[in-house]
Amino acid sequence: MLAYIIRRLLYALPILIGVNLITFALFFVVNTPDDMARMQLGVKRVTPEAIDRWKAERGYDKPLFFNDEASGSAMLSETIFFSKSVRMFVGDFGRAEDGRDIAREIVTRMGPSLAIALPTFIIGLLVSVSFALLLTFFRATYLDFWGVVLCVAMMSISGLFYIIGGQYLVSKLWKLVPISGYGGGLDAWKFVILPVLIGVVSGIGSSTRWYRTIFIEEIARDYVRTARAKGLAEAAVLFRHV
Template identity: 55%
Template sequence: MFSYLIRRIAYGALVLLGVNLATFFLFFTINTPDDMARLNIGGKRVTQQVIDKWKSERGYDKPLYVNTERSGSERFTETIFWERSVSLFTLNFGRADSESAGDIGHEVAGRMWVSIQMALPLFILQVIASTTFALLLVMFRNTRFDFWGVVACVLMLSISSLFYIIVGQFLFSRVLKLAPISGYAPGLDAIKFLVLPIALSLLARLGGEARLYRAMFLEEIGKDYVRTARAKGLAEMGVMFRHVLRNALIPIITSAGSYLPYVFLGSLVFESFFGLPGLGSYVIEAISKQDFAIVRTMVFLGSLLYIATYILIDVAYTWADPRVRLS
């Protein structure tokens, strides 16, 4: 397994390098440093002196890839690519492009904990609720409960997240006044601000996940080992949890694991609508300000998190099924 993990980490590093190169090339092909300066200063009719000052403050006055005026290692280290792209691998994110934003690393470190406070409970509740609901549908298959449960899943799939947010805020904040409509407070006071967005985000994904898991369980329940377990006198509950659920863990791990980076990076829509100062709202603010430094950083972090997650998924396969060998 150790050699397999080393190879996967090496492949992941190559993928991360490719994403980093592609992102840098894309951003600086679309906009030159002068264009970025005009966007952030606020207008096209700005003097070249103001543009040069903005570029000098943020290190955009240097060559993109190679400094022809220097020799040796300085030809590469004193470039925009080295300072704004290669430095990401050391988690040195530098300064944001917009005037109102500061050090990106400081902002990410602070906002990360807000996103984690929403991501961890949401991820755990999502797996438990979806798996339990799907198991109940399979246990009562071909009944009215199963029929209306599938109908509910399709309805939940068909409704946009914005609908859940608008109705949830109106009902639970405006009418019932059970939760704040938006905002955030540190410490234990954060619970009252996080309960509603977590509940609505859970509801928005429950239909799709439960329907997927139901299909997996139905496929397992018709296999020979399940009929053998029933023939031995094992109760239906034991069949479902000791056999069906256990043998369906690999696709569940794959599905749940692929969603993990999304919840940890923050839900763009939910954090924005509920005023949570997490990474999701940070990205939305950066896009609205056309702050390419923040967007490049978040693309890098997203790629890093996805690569790490899929390596963890492979390791989790060996825990879920001892027959799986990583080689």
């Protein structure tokens, strides 16, 4: 297991580097440092001197990837890519253009994001797998048929409908939880429960159909036939082994 985790982490490193390179290149193709300066200073009546001064203050006066005016390692380090992008791999995210510490902003917002993402993932996984196992257990029956129809119907509904409908019904009409915002401490559940519920419900359709397909393919494996040949009940084979 440890070797598998290490191998996956090593696979992730070149992917992160590649995504970083592509994102950086696309960003500066669309948004040049001059465009960024004009956006910050105001498009009208901005002078070239003000643009140059803004770029120099924020390190955008350097070349993007390669500095042919420098020598040695400075040819790579004295670039926008190194100062703005490479340093992220050692945890130095720098500052936003308005002066905010990006690392502090990430830490501040990480708590509410994880408070919603982790329960949504865990509960959604349990519900989808359980529902898919139930449909697989009753495969080729009316329960399986109408279960798949329900999943397709839920997949066809936009996620925005679940969000707006949930806010309107649970928060505005029933007034059970706040409609927006976030509070720390013991009151956090009031702000988290509705987004988690909406996230789980909106993902049941696609996740259940996907797991059902996997389980139906899995029940034809040799180990399943062996378990059945030993006399194990279908429920034990499906819910324990598969």
